Amino acid sequence: MDSVDQRTRLVGQNRLELLLFRLNGRQLYGINVFKVKEVLQCPRLTAIPRLNPMVRGVAHIRGGTLPIIDLGRATGGRALEDLSSAFVIITEYNNRVQGFLVRAVERIVNLNWSDVHPPPRGTGRDHYLTAVTRVEEQMVEIVDVEKVLAEVIAVVDPVPQRAREGGPVAGPGSRRILIVDDSSVARRQIIRCVEALGIEVHALNDGRQALDWLQAQADQGVDVPGELLMMISDIEMPEMDGYTLTAEVRNDPRLKGLHVMLHTSLSGVFNQAMVRKVGADDFLAKFSPDELAERVLARMQGVGT
Template sequence: MSHSSSTILTESGTNELEIIEFHLVKHLPDGSTKTCYYGINVAKVREVIQVPETTDYPNAQPHMIGVFSSRDILTPLLDLGGWLGVPTSKELDRKFVIVTDFNRMTNGFLIDSISRIHRISWNDVESPSQFLEAGEQDCVVAVVRKDGNLIMILDFEKIIADINPELSMEKYDVKGDRTVDLNQQMVTKRNAKTIIVVDDSAFIRSLIQDTLTSAGYNVIACKDGGEGHDKLMEIAEYAKAEGLPVHELVNAVVTDVEMPRMDGMHLLKRLRESDAYQTTPIVMFSSLMSDDNRSKALTLGANDTITKPEIGKLVSMMDKYVFN
């Protein structure tokens, strides 16, 4: 079951996406079971396969079952249920593996069953409530209601960073980056500039915010495309009422692509259609930024794009568009 040729709806600005629904069967203390419903964007999935033969990897991280070869790429197989704290059957013969391909990494996630693909609007994708959203450690970025079930869209970037900390963007520290100008004059210049950051992952949002504020920028963070659009429109209305150009209040926008309520491409399209933000620097910061997706983002009006592992490029890119 390969999805490599599937249309990636989110990049066209239509505010739609396709998700794969999959299940983990939770084993309860009384011997009964309960089906847990999860989802992942089709654009992140290379294929769904039966459990392959794996090789043990020395000194492996917890919940790493082993490694296998996926199209000649050495790929870790991760016990998703174990990481989530969902006890499942240990028998592998009836399970499946979702092989993901994003952030320039390939990973396999062990699941109990695959259901089907749903084509939905981001308007129907809900952000977790404040009660559910546990900050940076939360692993659910969105919820979809389908056929009477709640499908949890997981933060796979967070999961991979937790299991493979050496590959995590958390290792980046702008204060140790010699390519970034951190002299007091430049930091003071950045102190006068404000960047809107829009990302549904609390984990990623915090990393972007910390990186930009460490370099001197002011940051206003929004947890999804809908909140980002509302905030930007609110600022535009305030600027208009005060007789100010909007660039005195917002100097740039950094946005993810896949987000609840409104995806990043649709947000970009809406901003470029508004009078206030036609020339505001907008950078797309996504794990799905292939060459084709970059081309679509630029066509919709983005100034630039970054793939999520490349957070080290962010401050210099902001400097380029904010000050030039």
């Protein structure tokens, strides 16, 4: 709980902690500490027939059996060779626990999200990065873990059951939803889920883009809370995280009535405290299309269309 309290105090300060690690070579990579349960020397791995080639095996850890994903191979590089000196980062994403096999773990650094930037233009669409930053003059690449998991583990159909069975639910003229997420995979999943309900979507890549767009709408005289049904925002994003975005929305009299749902692969007890602190209306862990659809429909019913 001391750790939870300490990290909760970072909310509204647009800060994050990254665990730095290496795969093959000297390149540094980062992963949000919030998603890390523990780091340990690579345990004995058990091979299972017909595993995805990116999964090196399963490990028995603290009474559970976890898939161990070779992060080097999963991001398009070569497989790690010497497992005896490798490490496993145990993580929790989207209510699923797995281990990422890495060559070396460096340290934890505290950064400001404003120093974390989207991948440079020209890197194409097939890269595995959500952001880049610099630590002591070294480039750090932040891996799009949701993309890795979508390719390694079967991903649920993003179309909610209600839409599959009965088609669009919302009628013409329903208010739009703003979706904010830096992961291209997560963004597509959410867009497909919401559009299947018959609701128009405006999607942006990070909190800074979202805040600039919302304020530009307000500058043009748009009643933003009246025009948008809600904003569904990720938490981890370059430039500005979802917590800070929510706090900025609440601090702007023209935007403060906007319904905000934080939708994230982060999990843990600290989330509820953070959601309350920044004033979000709702919180949902990724990714359940049926539950997301129910939250959206409940919002529609609460305000009418």
